[in-house]
Amino acid sequence: MTQRLTPGTAALLVTAPLLWAGNAVIGRLVHDLISPLALNFIRWVLAFAILLPLARPVLRRGSPLWPHWRRYALLGLLGIGLYNAFQYMALQTSTPINTTLVGSSMPVWMLAVGALCFGAPVTRRQLAGALLSMCGVLIVLSRGEWAQLLALRLVPGDLLMVLATVSWAFYSWLLPATREPASVRGDWAAFLMAQVLFGLGWSGAFAGAEWAAGRAHAEWGWPLAAALAFIAVGPAVLAYRFWGAGVQRAGPAVAGFFSNLTPLFAALLSAAFLGETPRLFHAVAFALIVGGIVVSSSRR
Incomplete structure (x- = not known):
């Protein structure tokens, strides 16, 4: 059943999309400084270090994590290895707005x-x-001119972002399906650490x-050190914490609509850091995206 949104859940x-938009912009800014898969791996090494003081007990031999290791x-x-790897690879040939727009098919x-x-x-x-x-x-993709859609050409990065989006959809549906003990599920740092532990293995490979x-x-x-610090603290630890809590409260289907805010935030951040100025069609698109969120999450 579709759940009603509270202000806190919203x-x-x-x-989370605001922080992920920042991740796309930063990923584009440093794409010449570091290769995409190395960027993803180092990001999660730093996130692991941040979480370790908060969730050390979950790594012990008798932790309730281990009976559920396959799920984690x-x-x-899906959520750490594939999604982020595909996104950073996409940013090698595509722009932050384009990648987040493709991701808005979520x-x-x-x-x-x-x-x-x-x-x-x-x-x-x-x-x-x-x-x-x-x-x-589509309004943002066409820049407010529908004729632009006919001339649209996808680059390899856009196709990689499709794969990232599908991975994230499976990840979001699996989040509330986990059945581990409350000692893990009820502790956000332990729950995220359980994912990061295995995600490090995948991203390292x-x-x-x-x-x-x-x-x-x-x-x-x-420049690279500052970028790594931001994406480790914000888009990695904090955004995953916020998204996980939001999905638990509102459900995956409703939460998925909020991912469409990412390209709007990416447009604003691109204006600030990449010199791309927002225009009227961004405001129209924002209204439609928010309208979609409200309609999809409201009760009958």
């Missing part, structure tokens, strides 16, 4: 994955909300393959 689900290995693969993938793989019913309100939100995405292929590189300095 705040959680709005803050899957969550770590409501459609959320509804499809939920219906096909988890037996979740799709309501008319959810379909209407998805339509409104996608109209907002991907980074190792990148290094073996001779494609790994890093130009160390203050």
Whole structure:
């Protein structure tokens, strides 16, 4: 059943896309300084270090984590390994606004994955909300001129972002499906640490393959260090905390609509850091996306 949003839940689900928009902008800014899979791996090494003082007991031999290690290995693969790797790879050839726009197909993938793989019913309100939100995405994609859609050409990064979005849809549906003890589920740091632990293994393997292929590189300095600090604290630890709590409260289908705020935030941040000025169509798109969220999450 679709749940009614509270202001607190909405705040959680709005803050996560804001931080992820910042992640896309930063990822684009440093794409010449570090290879994408190395960036993803180092990001989660730092996040692991941040979480360790808060969730050390979950790593002990008798921790309730270990009987459920297969589920956490899957969550770590989908939400930390694949999603972030695909996104940073996408930013090598695409822009932050483009990648976040492609990611805004999330409501459609959320509804499809939920219906096909988890037996979740799709309501008319959810379909209407998805339509409104996608109209907002198309307005930004066309820059307010529908003729621009006919000339649209996808780059490899856009296709990689589709794969990232599908991975995230599965991840979000699996989050509330976990059945571990309350000592893990009730402790946000332990719950995230359980995912990061296995996600480090996946992202480390991907980074190792990148290094073996001779494609790994890093130009160390203050710009890269500052970028790594931001994406480790904000988009990694805080955003995952907020998104996980929001999904638990509102459900995956409703939460998926909030991901459509990411391109709007990316447009604003791109204006500040990449010199791209927001225009009227961004405001129109924002209204449609918010309208989709309201329609999809309201009660009959």
